[in-house]
Amino acid sequence: MDFCKTVERLYAALPLRPFRDWLIRIHMDRCPRCQERLLSREEARSLLVRPGQTGDGAALWRRISEEAGRLVPAPKAKGSGGRLAWQWAAASAMAAVIALTGFWLLRQTGGPGFDARAITPADRFEIAYVKVGGAPAQTFVYQPQGTDTVFVWAQKTP
C-alpha cells in the first residue's frame, strides 16, 4: 500500500517518459491495487465509438468513390536510379530559377531609381469558385482594415 503511494509520488514528481515507463513496467502493470485505479478495456470500449457502430463501409464508399475515380493508379515501384536523376535535375533547375529570380529582383529593388510606391496592389481580390471534398464550399473572406492582408477560409457547406 505504502509502496504504491511511493511509486505514484515518484511518477508524479519526475515527468520523464523512460522513467515513468520503467515504473509502469516494474510495478503498476503488475500491482492489482494500481490496476484498480486504471480504466479497464471494457470501460474504455463503453466510452469509445467502436468500428461496428459507425455504419457500413458501403455508405463510405459512396462518398469516396467519386474522388477515387479521378485518381490515377499508383505506379508500380520502378528502378530508383532514373527517377532519382530526374529528381536531381528538377531540383537543380528549380534552384537555378530561384537564384536568377532573386538576383533579378535584387537588382530591380536595390537600384537607385526604385520607388516602392510605384507598385500598386491588386485592386480587388476575387475567388471564382471553391470546392471542398468535391462539393461547392462556404467561403469567408476577411480583410483587416488598413492592411493588404486577405484571409480566406473555405469549409464544407453544411
Next chain:
Amino acid sequence: MDEREIIEGCLGGKAASNRAMVETYGTLVLSVALNVIGNRQDAEDVCQETFLQVFRRLDRYDRERSFKTWLLTIAYRRSLDMLRKKRRFAEFSVRARFEPAVLGRPGDIDPADPAPLPSKLLEALSPRERTALCLWANEGYTAKDISEVLACSASTARVYLFNARRKIKALLENDHGLLQNG
C-alpha cells in the same frame, strides 16, 4: 477478397478493389478518426482523405509491415492535421474578432444523425492519449503497435496509454461520487 488481393487490385487501379478496401477498413478508420476528433463530419472528411492518400501512395507501403497499422498511421496523421486546422481557424477568428457563421465544435452533430460519438470525458485527453486508448481498447493493440501508429517509442506509447486510462478512471470515479452525493 483477401488483403493481398485487395492491395494488388488497388495498385492496378481496379475500382472493385478500391471499393473492397473501403468496405473492409472504412468503419475502422472512421471509428479511429471519430474517437480522435470527436466530430462526425470532420471524421468523415478525414476518412475520405485517408483512403484517397492510401490509393495514391499504396506503392510506398512496405509489405513487411502490417497493412492495418500503416492505414491507421495515415488516419491518425490526417486526424491531427484536421485538429490543427480547426485550432488555427479558432485562433484566427479570436484574433480577427469575428464569430464565424459555422464553426464546428466537438460534439456538434445533426440531431437527426443517429451515429454515436465518443464520450465527452475523452476531451480531457490529448489526441495522442485518445489514439492510444482507442487502439488499445478497440483493436487490442500493444504499446509497441501503438508506438508505430504514433511514431514514437514503445515506452512513450505505454506512458500515453497509462495516463489516458488513469485520467478517465479518475474522472469516472469523480462523476460517480458526485452522483452519489446528490
